[in-house]
Amino acid sequence: MRRTKAEAEETRRGILSAAERLFHAKGLASTTLEEIAAEAGVTRGAVYWHFANKADLILALFEDAPLFHEDLLALLSDDDPAGPLGALEAMVIAALARLATDERRQRIYSMVALCDHPELMSRVMEHKTSMMDAVRLQLSVAFVKAADRGQIAAPWTATTAADAFDWLLHGVISDWLKFGRRFDLAHRGAEVFRLQFSCFRGGAPA
């Protein structure tokens, strides 16, 4: 019952999609390839045809999926009228709003944030950390630009502001995802970030 190339690509995507859902629901380690295959409506044979093994499947998921961190960079406009700092503020608020309404991104971020297995899945971890490093570097550059334009008021500096931004962002997302999404990510997140950015600027809020 061989399928056409298009159909094969469809099953491949179906396997990835099923894996994404199950990994998020049950965790990476306790989800079996058999379950993934069943969820996708195929057998383990299909899974092993498209992917060498479980780690390979997870890596493919990471490469294929829309990562929240890449969203950040995509949403960071270079010529915002409010300058680099305004661009960062708009970016983070937009990114939170997108994450709040996109289940797929939520699942992916959960996997990245909650990944166990530092040894066996070292390849996965490498991919993940290098990616996060790259994003953090870009954000640091943006904060330095903001400082250069005098948008960061003392005693904040480009470094401390970038740290606070980064930690605040990771913290809010982890809290929201890990504990059942019990608050309104987009609104409460945006509120705190607006206050935070007005602190960076050193002035009274708008």
Add this chain to the structure above:
Amino acid sequence: MRRTKAEAEETRRGILSAAERLFHAKGLASTTLEEIAAEAGVTRGAVYWHFANKADLILALFEDAPLFHEDLLALLSDDDPAGPLGALEAMVIAALARLATDERRQRIYSMVALCDHPELMSRVMEHKTSMMDAVRLQLSVAFVKAADRGQIAAPWTATTAADAFDWLLHGVISDWLKFGRRFDLAHRGAEVFRLQFSCFRGGAPA
């Protein structure tokens, strides 16, 4: 070769200690009871004598170990001369310093933060989330007290300040633990928290 009660307690502690190290190094799911027993210098028989199963062992670890969140409450003094907000600031700086120098706490916090397995280890998760909820509630109360005494300047509120505090704290610790402790937690963390608290107060920094 039965041991005396004191020796038995020693092996129990040895098993817990070995489990702590291995869980931190390899993740909860991929660490086997056999490995834990070997690391502790005993056999799986000893493990099963002291603990009903793996989940039970993990729960025992959580109950036995010094939790970072409990540190927070323990370090929160009720009558700081700088008022509730000053007490919170001193508390978080002390807690970060303690975490930075205590490997045991680092390992425990990693396990709590990175726990996979929402389904199979539901008891562990319940324990963890209920504990974190309790801590967050206490911190919220402290921030409300600070606001009542006029220590939180507009536009910050007790709620937004507590959110920012919580997210900043989780963010900095997760970043530090997950990516190889590549910065000075105590100093950079304290620096940012000091800036953050001066923002809460609405005034210029000390």
Add this chain to the structure above:
DNA sequence: AGTTACATACATCCGTGTATGTATTTCCAG
């Protein structure tokens, strides 16, 4: 015809849980 895209079947191992063995201790009667 040869390759592709799977399904099926099988071998194997690994981890768990449990049952059993056993040397000590602890406890208690005498």
Add this chain to the structure above:
DNA sequence: CTGGAAATACATACACGGATGTATGTAACT
């Protein structure tokens, strides 16, 4: 205080399922 029974603190051995990986079959596509 002492001898022995019972309980303790493990080690060892075993049974079992479950997951992985691989080998093989096979029908459709190219």
